Amino acid sequence: MTVSFSISSKIFRLLIILLISSFTVISCKKSNVEHKSLFDVPLGTSVIPYIQVFTEEIIQNEPKIPGVMDIYIEESHVFSSTIGIEYRGSTSYRLSDKKSFGIELWDESNDGYDAQILGFPEEEDWIFMGHVFRAADNRVFDPSLMHHYLGYQLYRSMGNYASRSRYVELEVNNSYEGVYVFMEKLKRDSNRIDINKLKPSENEGEDLTGGYILKIDKTSGGDVATDQSLSYYENNWGDDSSYSEALSFRSQYDVLGGSLTSEPFGPKQPLETYFLYEYPKNDDITPQQKEYIQNYIHGFETALLTDDFSTEERSYIDFIDLDSFLDYFILNELTGNVDAYRLSTYMHKEKSGPLKMGPVWDLNIGYDRQYRVPNTDWIANYNNHVTDDTWMVPFWWPRLLKDPQFQAALQARWIELRSNILSNTSVLGLVSETSEFLITNGGIDRNYKKWTGVDVNYNNAVSELESYLEARLSWMDLTIGSF
Numbered sequence: 001m002t003v004s005f006s007i008s009s010k011i012f013r014l015l016i017i018l019l020i021s022s023f024t025v026i027s028c029k030k031s032n033v034e035h036k037s038l039f040d041v042p043l044g045t046s047v048i049p050y051i052q053v054f055t056e057e058i059i060q061n062e063p064k065i066p067g068v069m070d071i072y073i074e075e076s077h078v079f080s081s082t083i084g085i086e087y088r089g090s091t092s093y094r095l096s097d098k099k100s101f102g103i104e105l106w107d108e109s110n111d112g113y114d115a116q117i118l119g120f121p122e123e124e125d126w127i128f129m130g131h132v133f134r135a136a137d138n139r140v141f142d143p144s145l146m147h148h149y150l151g152y153q154l155y156r157s158m159g160n161y162a163s164r165s166r167y168v169e170l171e172v173n174n175s176y177e178g179v180y181v182f183m184e185k186l187k188r189d190s191n192r193i194d195i196n197k198l199k200p201s202e203n204e205g206e207d208l209t210g211g212y213i214l215k216i217d218k219t220s221g222g223d224v225a226t227d228q229s230l231s232y233y234e235n236n237w238g239d240d241s242s243y244s245e246a247l248s249f250r251s252q253y254d255v256l257g258g259s260l261t262s263e264p265f266g267p268k269q270p271l272e273t274y275f276l277y278e279y280p281k282n283d284d285i286t287p288q289q290k291e292y293i294q295n296y297i298h299g300f301e302t303a304l305l306t307d308d309f310s311t312e313e314r315s316y317i318d319f320i321d322l323d324s325f326l327d328y329f330i331l332n333e334l335t336g337n338v339d340a341y342r343l344s345t346y347m348h349k350e351k352s353g354p355l356k357m358g359p360v361w362d363l364n365i366g367y368d369r370q371y372r373v374p375n376t377d378w379i380a381n382y383n384n385h386v387t388d389d390t391w392m393v394p395f396w397w398p399r400l401l402k403d404p405q406f407q408a409a410l411q412a413r414w415i416e417l418r419s420n421i422l423s424n425t426s427v428l429g430l431v432s433e434t435s436e437f438l439i440t441n442g443g444i445d446r447n448y449k450k451w452t453g454v455d456v457n458y459n460n461a462v463s464e465l466e467s468y469l470e471a472r473l474s475w476m477d478l479t480i481g482s483f
Contacts, residue, residue, distance in 0.1 A: 044075045046441040049118060049168045051128075051182070053085060053101075059172075061087045061230060064104060071118070071168075079117060082106045087230075088127065090220045092364070094234055095139060098130040098178060098451055102185065120164045120184060121191035127163075128170055129181040132364060135453025141364045143454075143461035145447070146434055147335070148181050151363040153430060155331045157421050160324070161192065162359050169443060178447040179438065186346060186359060188213060188279045193359065196351040198280055203288035210351030212293045213279035216394070217343050219243060241268035241390060247282050248274045249294045255383060257305050257395040270387075273394045278346070293349070300355060304396060309403050321356040322406075326413045328357035329397070333379055334422070334472055337363050338370035340379050341393045368468035375468070376475055407483040414480045424473060428466055435462045 043050050055067035064084030071079040087093055088102040105124045107113045112124040129148055132141040141147070145167075152162040165183040169176070188195055188211065195211025202208060218240040228236070243250070243265055250264040254271035262269065275297060277285050300319035307316055332340035337360075344362035349355050368375060373385050380397035382389075400406045420426065435458075438444050444458050 042075070043072055046169075046443070047074060048179070048438075048441045048443050049073050049078075049166065049182070051168050051170050053083070053103075053170070053172045055085060055173060058230070059085055059087060059101070061093065062228070064102070066106065066110060069103065079115075081115065082108070082110075084110065084112075090218060090236075090240060092130075092132050094236075096130060096132040096134055097136075098133040100130045100180075101128040101172075102126075103128065118166050118168075118182065120166075123184065123187075123189060123191065125185040125187060127183050127185050128168070129165075129183055130177070133451045133454065135451070138454050140454045140456060141369060142367075143456045143458065144367075144435065144465050145179055145181075145438065145444070146431065146465065147363045147367055148183070149434060150430060151331060151335045151337070151360060151366075152183070154334070154422070154427070155327070155358075155360050158327050158331070158417065160327055160358055160360075161194070163192075163361070167438065167443065169446065176446070176450055178450045179443045186361060193279075193346075193348050195279075195348055198289065198351075200280075200284060200286055203286055206352055208288060208292050210349050210353060211279070212289075213346065213348045214293065214297075215276045215278045215347075216273060216341070216345040217276055218391070219247060219276070243268065243274045248276045249290065249297075250274050251301060251394065252298050253301055253305065253395060255392040255395055257399065268390050270390055270392050273342075273392075279348075296349070296355070301396070304399055307403075309405075314403075314405060317405075319355055321354045322409060323413075324356040324358055325400070326410055328360065329380070329400075329410065330414065330417065330422075331360050333476065334469070335363050335366045336368055336370065336373075336375065336379060336468070336472060337366040338372050338379060338382070339365055341397050342382065342389075342391045367465055368472075375472060404483075411480050411483050414476065418473075418477070422473070424470060427469055427473065431462065431466055431469065 050072045052070045052072075053067050055065055057065045059065060059067075064086040067083050067085045069079075069081055069083045070077060082105075084104040084106050086102050088100045089096075093099060103126050104112050105115055105126075114122040114124050116122045117126065131145055131147070132139065134140075149165050149167070152165050155162040156164075163184040163186060165181050168180050168182045169178065170180045171177065184192055186193060188197065193213055195213070198207075198211055219242045220239060245265060250260070251273040252260060253273075254260050255273060256271070260272065262272075264272075264274075268274075277290070280286075280289065296319070300316060303316040303319060307314055331337075339362055346359055346361055347355055347357050373379050373382055377385070378397075378401065380393060380401060382393045383398070386392075414422075439458070448456055448458070
């Protein structure tokens with residue numbers, strides 16, 4: 001009897017383990033599980049989704065390792081899946097104690113699959129975005145926790161796609177990690193960057209014209225040095241500028257609009273601008289597709305440089321979607337995004353369509369917390385204030401600001417947006433609503449109990465953010481109104 005009972009118990013435990021590890025998705029299903037955070041705060045007191053991730057292996061920077069993710073809203077267990085998870089970010093990974101993560105939904109074979117999460121359209125790739133917090137050198141980029149969220153919400157309300165985002169609290173392997181922004185990874189998808197799927201066989205005619213996604217950005221360890229130990233990624237600054245012909249192409253003009261005489265793909269020079277192949281990825285894009293998109297960018301840049309702004313004729317407009325350039329400029333300037341135009345800068349081109357700017361991305365260094373460009377100047381004039389950065393603003397934006405036709409279009413769009421979406425009431429109301437949500441649901445208190453060592457007064461951080469936005473809106477009113 002004893003042996004029989006022991007074997008049955010083992011079989012029973014094995015069945016339970018198999019059932020837990022083989023689940024895929026539980027969509028909005030109620031659960032009576034009494035789940036509590038490590039702070040012993042019942043989830044019923046907060047409507048911020050609470051996410052648990054468990055892995056049996058140590059999470060790496062590359063590649064993703066298997067894990068399990070559970071999502072709770074209040075006391076309801078609303079989603080479960082096996083996932084692949086990895087750290088994300090290059091500079092932010094090195095600088096921050098609070099790491100960001102990239103995840104992919106995996107089925108039982110560790111293949112990606114699409115599903116809706118927290119009401120967002122179904123996809124497989126998602127991000128847990130943390131904010132840069134490093135107690136050792138008193139570093140915090142965004143004490144409000146709102147930089148990404150506010151910018152994406154505003155850009156979307158302007159009629160553009162931006163990563164859908166929602167605040168969550170994250171627990172990884174029984175360690176509470178604080179408040180994160182759960183968001184969509186930028187990629188080609190009908191519900192994200194909605195462009196045509198460009199196949200390797202599409203190498204001529206109209207097929208060759210799209211879709212493409214390019215990015216002006218640093219390279220990363222994941223691109224050029226995969227499968228390294230975690231300690232490598234703590235200090236791999238050289239990988240930030242490891243441009244190659246396989247990954248990228250270089251503008252034929254320097255950041256001042258002059259010709260480049262040096263050979264590309266050497267040590268990165270501040271005057272150079274590189275465009276990374278984001279879609280199709282460098283492993284998939286064909287030589288014909290590379291040649292097409294390189295020639296298209298070169299044609300636009302040449303037209304922008306050679307158009308005579310004292311006349312009514314404009315050839316550069318034939319290459320771009322002007323509305324997307326206007327909105328991209330407005331959002332990045334409003335948020336004071338010091339990385340704008342020169343890093344984390346996405347653009348895309350649909351089949352038979354013009355080049356569009358966006359989506360906006362990576363707004364953590366902004367909102368008067370960057371101290372590089374005065375708040376009484378355009379971020380587009382970054383090069384006038386910073387002369388020794390490896391990544392400078394391409395000539396596009398200072399050149400566009402000299403065009404009376406671009407100025408007139410910018411003025412008209414600004415007036416339209418200020419009447420509703422970007423009114424003081426709307427913008428400051430969003431700040432107030434978001435901060436109140438985080439405070440009243442206990443997220444701020446729990447986050448800063450976890451991340452201590454930096455002196456953060458949250459109410460002051462919110463007040464400073466509101467003051468910055470109010471002043472920036474006023475400055476943009478005066479400056480754009482004077483065109």
